[in-house]
Amino acid sequence: MSQTVKALLELRDLILSGELPPGEKLSELPLVEKLGVSRTPLRMALVKLEAEGLVEVTANGGYAVRGFTETEIFDAIELRGTLEGMAARLAAERRPEGKRERLAEIRDCVGALDTLIRRHRLSGDDFYDYVRLNERFHTELIALSGSRVVQRAVDQIMTLPFASPNAFVFVQSELPESREILVIAQEHHRAIVEAVAAGEGTRAEALAREHSRVARRNLEIALNTRQGFERVPGASLFRLAAAV
Amino acid sequence: MSQTVKALLELRDLILSGELPPGEKLSELPLVEKLGVSRTPLRMALVKLEAEGLVEVTANGGYAVRGFTETEIFDAIELRGTLEGMAARLAAERRPEGKRERLAEIRDCVGALDTLIRRHRLSGDDFYDYVRLNERFHTELIALSGSRVVQRAVDQIMTLPFASPNAFVFVQSELPESREILVIAQEHHRAIVEAVAAGEGTRAEALAREHSRVARRNLEIALNTRQGFERVPGASLFRLAAAV
């Protein structure tokens, strides 16, 4: 692994874990010492993190950790929903190479999720499997669009951890209505695939958008409980108006 | 201006002008000589260009100029339409700080476009003014959404010059149906502002999306004529299946 990649991964980790809080100035020399790499790869990593949006340039040169308002977090989720909606619509409207195979693949994924959710009590391992399958569903959906351009845009917004479809699954798992939410989300999954297969672009898009609102709802719940809030990935990046 | 910015601007120019064609390997030493900067700022610029999407990493380290298929170009335009649609919907649905002033601003812009288009013959200067006003309209629309997240996503896709709303204006200006296209695009502008002002989110979104199809139509025309093709910004980046 190159030093640049090492610096990138470790810096991202320091930021998302909250060790480097929002607004924190990222002076190079202290970071060089902390990460054990020289300034050259460190600066490369900072440029990449700026492109990702986790870090911003300050007025007089240098970088600082970026903070996110509540609205920005909601917008990031909504943007993901919009992009997944576009992907779903394109998937439905187009006949790209290998669409049959991809559809079989995503149906398989939805089937596995079905099996999982039918269990009455979900163990910790089950939840881990759910996260994996859920991520696979979203990855496959984007792949089904066959659009590299959409792929890039989705990857971009997903660098914000709270924009990920799995961001709030662990919060959700502790709610009394957890099971109902899983059932609803799964119905979205099923219907999206159905719409894509049938070439129903508008329906596929609307469903993918609505599906992202599950994440939004979970976030709203999480923001109202301290232990929920702390479980959200990248929670330290939040700059909330009302103290939590 | 820093050496990094200099390298970034000059490299971007070399790529968009076609002097560095798609697939061209970007070896550092020749570029250092050509640009007159050292390797450090050059590499910074390459990282930024990769984030922009104009350049891609090759298998064994190093960068190459990225080429775009016809589908990717259409997708880029469609993605811009989708993002502007989201922006228009948010602008319609929300009441952000300073929305009144922003609406007045964009109405002013639409008014200026109206005056311009009413002229029977558009001079070269007129077209230049049109490009400026058209760009201002699109900038203002994004600003009206009040969403930094959407702003970033739009900026990202707009780094591809053929995704810009003005990409095909000059091609269009030489078509017999040029005037009709301007009238149609202007009706879109007018109706988008009307919908945003009235809080009609769905209508605003649909119109902004359809508006991007003007660019697509112009591109399709441009791709069928050699002199049209050559006038498209970033035309050298196209990797078309059928030779042009």
Next chain:
DNA sequence: TTTTGAATTTCTGTATACAGAAAATTTGAA
């Protein structure tokens, strides 16, 4: 003539030294 292996060159990734600008600190005067 072709193929294989060795030698050479080229290229990228990294560390570091240096310069100029910005920030912080200290010193001197009111």
Next chain:
DNA sequence: TTCAAATTTTCTGTATACAGAAATTCAAAA
């Protein structure tokens, strides 16, 4: 004590040297 100026320190941006890997070239043998 407080403010201003000057000095020192710190920090970023840049150039460059070096190491290791990859690619290329060349030579020799089949």
